[in-house]
Amino acid sequence: MTLGTSSHAEDRGALTRRAARDGAPARDPGAPAVRECDxxxxxxxxxxxxxxxxxxxxxxxxxxxxxxxxxxxxxxxxxxxxxxxxxxxxxxxxxxxxxxxxxxxxxxxxxxxxxxxxxxxxxxxxxxxxxxxxxxxxxxxxxxxAEARRRNERSHAELIATVAHELRSPLTSVRGFTRTLLAKWERFTDEQKRLILETVDADAKRVTRLITELLDISRIDSGRLEVRRQPVDVAAAVGRHVQGFTARGQSPDRFFVRVRRPLPELWADPDKVDQILGNLLENAVRHGEGTVTIEVAPTGPQDDETGTAVTVSDEGPGIPEESMGRVFTRFWRGSTRGGTGLGLYIVKGLVEAHGGTITVGRAPAGGAEFRFTLPVGAPTYLTRGI
Structure with a gap:
């Protein structure tokens, strides 16, 4: 052992002397080879x-x-x-x-x-x-x-223009109604005051929703979207959303819910699952026609992971084939104008933050069909290594 160490030290010393004589830096033969930068x-x-x-x-x-x-x-x-x-x-x-x-x-x-x-x-x-x-x-x-930078700059400019446009309308309404109330309070009946305040409240909610979308986009783009996993009953969440739509005036016959059990135990962020479902159902009701079908089922053999799959389809005109590749991009809007065009972009980001996937296609009845999957996941404290 001693002889080996001495021999190695002698070799290293000889290498150092030779390198000094040649004017080159010494290199330990036992050190890993360093690849030159190409x-x-x-x-x-x-x-x-x-x-x-x-x-x-x-x-x-x-x-x-x-x-x-x-x-x-x-x-x-x-x-x-x-x-x-x-x-x-x-x-x-x-x-x-x-x-x-x-x-x-x-x-x-x-x-x-x-x-x-x-x-x-x-x-x-x-x-x-x-x-x-x-x-x-x-x-x-x-x-x-420069193409990617220019594309990013155009996207930011379009986002600013969209936000300014979407904020201007509700804020103008809020300002106009509040000025009118302050100036002519005594001239309005209680019912008229209530109607005006309900309008102001609806516009304030619209502004809040837009700000929430902007914060979601910021977190998605920066990779800072946090998923707080808890046990989630997706079928029950679908039921709550359908009840909400019927309470706001939609006919119960407009919705058909099909649940294929048993469903796996799902750990997901309940608020974000609600956001995903709310956006997809809102799109189906607003832009689709006929019955909105929601199917909740276990993922199948075509899916990468075990989890839950949710399909939302309608009987409307559907999405043109040439537009399907742009559905989940920022500012995409269907043939019916309205909204910021950010909803489906956010939905895709929320699904992928859970490790899931989302696709769009044509429903059997001819309308649009959105299908997303969420893997079973694990409690947040386990994913953080606690």
Missing amino acids: PDDMPDGLVVADAAGRIVCFNAPAVRITAVPRERALGRPLEEALPLEDLKGRRWWALTDPYGGLAIRTGQPERYLLLPGGREVLAAARYVRDEPLGPVRRVVVTLRD
């Missing part, structure tokens, strides 16, 4: 130009983003191989002059630029110097496809 492994485009402004590195993502072959880029001047323009049509390299100008400059922040042909990219540049005020030795450029 620029092609990067998710973003990487372009590097040397002190003369000629390209010495053009990685695979840069080839994909610019559609310029690597062999055509390497060795060429930066402004020729990568002729970027800003959104005003000005040549970016002439505008920024990376090898000239003030020596205190360190680079260019990320911005939208145009490739030949008008394709947008997100580009940033870094000027590398051997000493703080020395000449530029390398220009390092990163490129990213």
Whole structure:
């Protein structure tokens, strides 16, 4: 044992002396091999130009983003191989002059630029110097496809516009009715006052519902949606929702509920299950026709996990085949306008937060059919490892 340790120490010492003599860093032969970094492994485009402004590195993502072959880029001047323009049509390299100008400059922040042909990219540049005020030795450029960023910006802009529009109507109503009541209180009968206050209450609920949707979207998009699992009787929850619709004036004959027992014991968030059911039933009642059929059953062999499956279908015109791929996206609305178009997006997020799935198709009677599954789950304290 002692001899082995001594021998290993001697080998390591010899390696260190040889490395010092050769000017290379020493490496312990017992240490794991370190793989050199390959620029092609990067998710973003990487372009590097040397002190003369000629390209010495053009990685695979840069080839994909610019559609310029690597062999055509390497060795060429930066402004020729990568002729970027800003959104005003000005040549970016002439505008920024990376090898000239003030020596205190360190680079260019990320911005939208145009490739030949008008394709947008997100580009940033870094000027590398051997000493703080020395000449530029390398220009390092990163490129990213701008399409995803633009799509996200459009989505946010559309969300803001939708929210502003949806808030304006109820808030205008609330403000108008309250001003009228304050100014002419004595002129209204008690019944008229009650009617006005009921309208104000309904508009306040509409604003609250919209704010709740926005909070749900924020939590879904950020991955912070918390699921508090408890035993849930989905069949009983369906019954409560149907009773709620009939209490608000829908005919009991409008609904047909079918429960296939035995159902597995389900651990889920009861509030979120209510939200899912409420949204799907509201859509079926508002946009569908004829009987709304709700089936609650154990998941089948076609499903990935054991759990409960709920199917909600109607006898309306259904959803066009070409629109089915967009049903669960933000702001999708059917042929009947109204609402924010956020409900089904939230439903999908709530179902997936439980580990379930949701699909849309055509019902046997010709209307829309939504089916979601919830796996049996486990109590929250077990999923948290307590």
